[in-house]
Amino acid sequence: MSAKEAVNPGGRVSLISLSDVHVVHKARTGGLFSRDRVYALTGADLSLEPGETLGVVGESGCGKSTLAKVLVGVQRPTAGTVSFRGRDLWAMKPAERRATIGSRTGMIFQDPSTALNRRLTVRQILRDPLDVHRRGTPAQREERVRELMALVGLPRVLADGLPGQLSGGQRQRVAIARALALEPDLVVADEPTSALDVSVRAQILNLLLDLKERLGLALVFVSHDIQTVRRMSDRVITMYLGRIVEESPAGEVTDRARHPYTRALFSATPGLLDPIDPIPLAGPVPSATRPPSGCPFRTRCWKADHACAAVMPDFADAATPGHRFRCHHPVADGQSTRELVAQAATLGTADVRIATDVPPDIPPQMNAREP
Numbered sequence: 001m002s003a004k005e006a007v008n009p010g011g012r013v014s015l016i017s018l019s020d021v022h023v024v025h026k027a028r029t030g031g032l033f034s035r036d037r038v039y040a041l042t043g044a045d046l047s048l049e050p051g052e053t054l055g056v057v058g059e060s061g062c063g064k065s066t067l068a069k070v071l072v073g074v075q076r077p078t079a080g081t082v083s084f085r086g087r088d089l090w091a092m093k094p095a096e097r098r099a100t101i102g103s104r105t106g107m108i109f110q111d112p113s114t115a116l117n118r119r120l121t122v123r124q125i126l127r128d129p130l131d132v133h134r135r136g137t138p139a140q141r142e143e144r145v146r147e148l149m150a151l152v153g154l155p156r157v158l159a160d161g162l163p164g165q166l167s168g169g170q171r172q173r174v175a176i177a178r179a180l181a182l183e184p185d186l187v188v189a190d191e192p193t194s195a196l197d198v199s200v201r202a203q204i205l206n207l208l209l210d211l212k213e214r215l216g217l218a219l220v221f222v223s224h225d226i227q228t229v230r231r232m233s234d235r236v237i238t239m240y241l242g243r244i245v246e247e248s249p250a251g252e253v254t255d256r257a258r259h260p261y262t263r264a265l266f267s268a269t270p271g272l273l274d275p276i277d278p279i280p281l282a283g284p285v286p287s288a289t290r291p292p293s294g295c296p297f298r299t300r301c302w303k304a305d306h307a308c309a310a311v312m313p314d315f316a317d318a319a320t321p322g323h324r325f326r327c328h329h330p331v332a333d334g335q336s337t338r339e340l341v342a343q344a345a346t347l348g349t350a351d352v353r354i355a356t357d358v359p360p361d362i363p364p365q366m367n368a369r370e371p
């Protein structure tokens, strides 16, 4: 996608768009950097429209948090372009970038106990971004703190409390209020409920949905939990080993997904109305320091063959507009997950059917910027 394509098909400029974005880290072993590279994000193309909720699913280490950090401008890509309202974020002067991304985006992290400064009161935590960005007079900032507390349902008496004196749910409400302090266009929530008690998770999710509607926010919602993501989102992307492998309207991400990995993820979701066995994935789990050639999922995929080892497929369109996937052998439209469980159990691991001497087509050449 070129910078021009930061304009969406409706002719409006996307809120944020990524074009062939890569993030490569130096690998660390026991706290020390090694010569290896970690391919955390590879060739990400994505755009987000104002007011839209985008869900991001995938298992641990697939690059969800890296993508989230790229979207809020705290992670500089090793290569590729990030455009905010059509302007290349990393071509801006640092002060302009900070002003743009720092005030137009907010981020909510997984664990509010570590994300909030334990020595500051709720009032100080919420005032901090207003002070840094010099928003209004001191009296207006105090008023804004009161507004923010009301917005997220925190009683005023907690203003002088420290994070350690609050419950987990209250702490996450403070983190949400802080993310909203500067009236951002985009909020990225990275596993915002996974550190919370089950009893308060639904309250926080409902609060996020409510705030998104009331404030017209774009929301990026990152989670392992495909069912929750489906409920929260308009559109969902599935990531595997640093790659976006499927993008679909939220209603199609479960049993209408076309990528075998998305279906495997769905089959492993606990609490389905009609429980199924998970699709068995018996092959080796590849490492982000040595991604396999071709499709990164091919070592565990029951459908993979030599074509999958040779080349990463381009995106293909599914029947529903906005649904696309990268797979040489997609799941047939309408095929049930139950059928796939049986198919995978019969075919076994793809690894034994693929020659292992195919040369890798990644790592990509990351000459643009060293990590």
Ligand SMILES: Nc1ncnc2c1ncn2[C@@H]1O[C@H](COP(=O)(O)OP(=O)(O)OP(=O)(O)O)[C@@H](O)[C@H]1O
Pocket: 025, 026, 027, 028, 038, 039, 040, 058, 059, 060, 061, 062, 063, 064, 065, 066, 067, 288
């Ligand atoms: N600063 C870093 N230095 C080195 N490697 C990193 C760094 N940050 C992330 N990684 C690696 O990049 C890959 C992607 O990490 P990321 O945190 O984005 O995954 P994730 O999908 O969010 O995982 P989780 O669900 O466990 O949070 C992983 O292999 C991770 O170990």
